[in-house]
Amino acid sequence: MTDCTHPSPWRVLLGLLHDERGPLLAAVSVTAVAALFELLPYWLLYQSIVLVLSGTQVADGLLRLAGWMAVALVAKYGLYSFAYYLSHRAAYQVLANLRRDLARRLVWAPLTWLQGYSSGELKKIIMQDVERLEQFIAHHSVECMAALAGPLFVALFLLWLDWRLALAALAVVPLAAQTQCLFMRGMGDRIGDFDQAVGELSGTTVEYVRNIPVMKAFRQEAGSFLRMRSVLDRYQGLVTAVIRRTIPGWSVFTVLLSANIFFILPTGVWLVGQGALSLPDLILAVMLGTGMLKPLFKVARLSSEIREILGGVRRIAPFLAWSPPDRRSPAALAATPGVSFDAISFAYDDTPVLHDLSFELPPGKLTAMVGPSGAGKSTVAHLLGGLARPQQGTIRLDGISLDTLDEAQRASLVSVATQEAFLFRGTLMENLKLACPEADEATVRQAARVAQADAFISALPEGYDTRVGERGVRLSGGERQRIAIARALLADSPVLVLDEATAFADSLTERAFYKALHEAYPHKTLLVIAHRLYTIEQADQVLVMESGRLVDAGRHVELLARCELYRRLWHRQSVGESWTIGEEELLDAGVS
Numbered sequence: 246m247t248d249c250t251h252p253s254p255w256r257v258l259l260g261l262l263h264d265e266r267g268p269l270l271a272a273v274s275v276t277a278v279a280a281l282f283e284l285l286p287y288w289l290l291y292q293s294i295v296l297v298l299s300g301t302q303v304a305d306g307l308l309r310l311a312g313w314m315a316v317a318l319v320a321k322y323g324l325y326s327f328a329y330y331l332s333h334r335a336a337y338q339v340l341a342n343l344r345r346d347l348a349r350r351l352v353w354a355p356l357t358w359l360q361g362y363s364s365g366e367l368k369k370i371i372m373q374d375v376e377r378l379e380q381f382i383a384h385h386s387v388e389c390m391a392a393l394a395g396p397l398f399v400a401l402f403l404l405w406l407d408w409r410l411a412l413a414a415l416a417v418v419p420l421a422a423q424t425q426c427l428f429m430r431g432m433g434d435r436i437g438d439f440d441q442a443v444g445e446l447s448g449t450t451v452e453y454v455r456n457i458p459v460m461k462a463f464r465q466e467a468g469s470f471l472r473m474r475s476v477l478d479r480y481q482g483l484v485t486a487v488i489r490r491t492i493p494g495w496s497v498f499t500v501l502l503s504a505n506i507f508f509i510l511p512t513g514v515w516l517v518g519q520g521a522l523s524l525p526d527l528i529l530a531v532m533l534g535t536g537m538l539k540p541l542f543k544v545a546r547l548s549s550e551i552r553e554i555l556g557g558v559r560r561i562a563p564f565l566a567w568s569p570p571d572r573r574s575p576a577a578l579a580a581t582p583g584v585s586f587d588a589i590s591f592a593y594d595d596t597p598v599l600h601d602l603s604f605e606l607p608p609g610k611l612t613a614m615v616g617p618s619g620a621g622k623s624t625v626a627h628l629l630g631g632l633a634r635p636q637q638g639t640i641r642l643d644g645i646s647l648d649t650l651d652e653a654q655r656a657s658l659v660s661v662a663t664q665e666a667f668l669f670r671g672t673l674m675e676n677l678k679l680a681c682p683e684a685d686e687a688t689v690r691q692a693a694r695v696a697q698a699d700a701f702i703s704a705l706p707e708g709y710d711t712r713v714g715e716r717g718v719r720l721s722g723g724e725r726q727r728i729a730i731a732r733a734l735l736a737d738s739p740v741l742v743l744d745e746a747t748a749f750a751d752s753l754t755e756r757a758f759y760k761a762l763h764e765a766y767p768h769k770t771l772l773v774i775a776h777r778l779y780t781i782e783q784a785d786q787v788l789v790m791e792s793g794r795l796v797d798a799g800r801h802v803e804l805l806a807r808c809e810l811y812r813r814l815w816h817r818q819s820v821g822e823s824w825t826i827g828e829e830e831l832l833d834a835g836v837s
């Protein structure tokens with residue numbers, strides 16, 4: 246997913262480095278000085294040759310020069326270490342700031358936009374692409390500077406000796422650069438394709454690993470996962486194409502940069518013959534000039550790595566563009582607010598799901614929402630939970646638009662518990678206290694009791710201190726849901742949405758839950774997306790949805806009497822639960 250309206254990756258990268266520009270400038274300046282010290286031993290060697298040729302006080306002079314040589318080496322390593330220290334400190338600061346910023350902005354990004362990314366792609370962007378910046382800031386900044394400063398200082402020195410020597414030393418550079426450009430032409434697109442393939446491979450691998458239980462259940466062989474195979478083939482094809490294209494260019498480039506000795510030596514010998522250069526000067530020029538261009542290999546290699554890093558920055562940029570919506574502080578709400586959906590329309594991308602939907606959740610009452618699969622019930626829960634925003638219409642709490650609340654305000658007013666109960670790595674107590682870290686143990690236990698979770702948690706050997714998540718204890722679907730409900734109850738918001746949150750529970754557990762809920766939290770405004778008979782019967786109001794529209798609303802008995810769709814849903818559910826509606830009830834309701 247790219248967006249051409251985002252600024253160039255260089256601008257984004259410079260923006261990320263802005264706060265650390267001081268330490269980074271210091272790091273590259275120190276590197277330049279270290280590169281100078283790297284050349285000092287050659288100069289001292291030159292002085293030794295001059296000394297030996299002069300034949301005066303040779304021993305003392307050599308000893309002094311050896312001492313300076315040691316000082317130069319220590320200074321060089323000391324300066325490089327200091328430069329790396331500064332660049333690493335800056336890198337980890339930038340990475341920490343960026344990760345914090347990304348975490349904050351992920352909350353502001355609409356769920357529908359985030360769903361455009363697979364979890365593998367998101368992981369690649371947030372982990373790998375961010376991690377790559379460390380390479381650039383901590384290593385490439387220093388290495389690039391050292392690789393450029395060395396050749397530059399040598400070229401200046403040769404220029405000072407004789408301009409013809411400098412020209413001879415640099416003669417191969419334009420040819421090498423030309424060759425590199427020729428072979429790298431079109432590589433930008435290939436690297437873009439390559440990055441896309443890596444993202445796809447990462448996403449498909451995550452999907453593949455997640456699907457292993459399903460494949461085992463249906464006895465599918467790994468090879469039958471065709472998508473994975475085709476992505477791997479594409480990846481391999483791209484790698485082969487990139488290697489085929491780069492290897493010849495790289496070989497010619499390497500040979501050319503090492504070939505300047507063929508220019509320096511004849512030029513130097515000729516200059517000595519002309520009397521324009523002394524023999525020690527020629528030896529020094531050959532020593533320095535022969536290896537002077539080798540650091541440019543590193544610059545060429547780093548430039549392709551920097552291209553990859555910029556590709557990562559391009560992928561990170563859209564996440565950094567999300568900023569908090571401009572919101573005013575809401576007026577104080579009633580302790581038990583009502584909720585209204587006013588002409589709400591909503592589409593996932595271009596697929597309309599809710600159409601001009603209006604209804605009310607009366608304050609302190611239980612509303613059940615029913616409808617066939619795909620009717621848009623969970624989407625209503627998403628909108629209330631702030632996971633998506635309607636394209637048209639307004640959702641209000643006590644007359645105040647949800648758009649005017651910030652995330653924290655909305656979350657303090659509306660909690661949503663869904664079927665997909667995600668447990669973070671940690672103890673059950675930590676998971677329960679997610680929305681209310683300051684809750685004391687008694688409050689947590691009370692919420693768990695209402696959610697029918699206290700009994701099974703207490704039966705675990707470590708009770709509320711049991712670890713869950715990746716390496717922790719495995720809970721059943723129903724147990725996880727009960728944790729999710731207790732967590733939502735602990736948030737103590739006046740509006741609670743249960744999106745099939747009790748689907749795994751048996752009828753008896755569900756009855757016990759609603760009874761306890763009503764006793765412990767009698768004033769909550771409740772929206773329950775339900776298939777269960779008991780909830781629907783108890784509801785103060787039932788909303789019947791079909792294809793994103795409200796078909797009817799009323800009490801269970803009224804709807805049985807007048808709504809054909811409701812009757813069908815009710816009948817299907819009754820059969821599903823092996824629970825038959827009494828003849829009398831149907832007659833009471835006027836159903837013949």
Ligand SMILES: Nc1ncnc2c1ncn2[C@@H]1O[C@H](COP(=O)(O)OP(=O)(O)OP(=O)(O)O)[C@@H](O)[C@H]1O
Nearest residue numbers: 360593596598616617618619620621622623624625
């Ligand atoms: N992230 C999404 N992207 C695109 N379409 C989606 C997305 N989530 C849901 N939909 C579609 O929106 C429609 C309504 O889905 P929703 O989950 O709200 O229905 P539902 O009434 O809760 O169904 P169920 O009872 O089966 O859970 C469906 O057609 C569904 O395919």
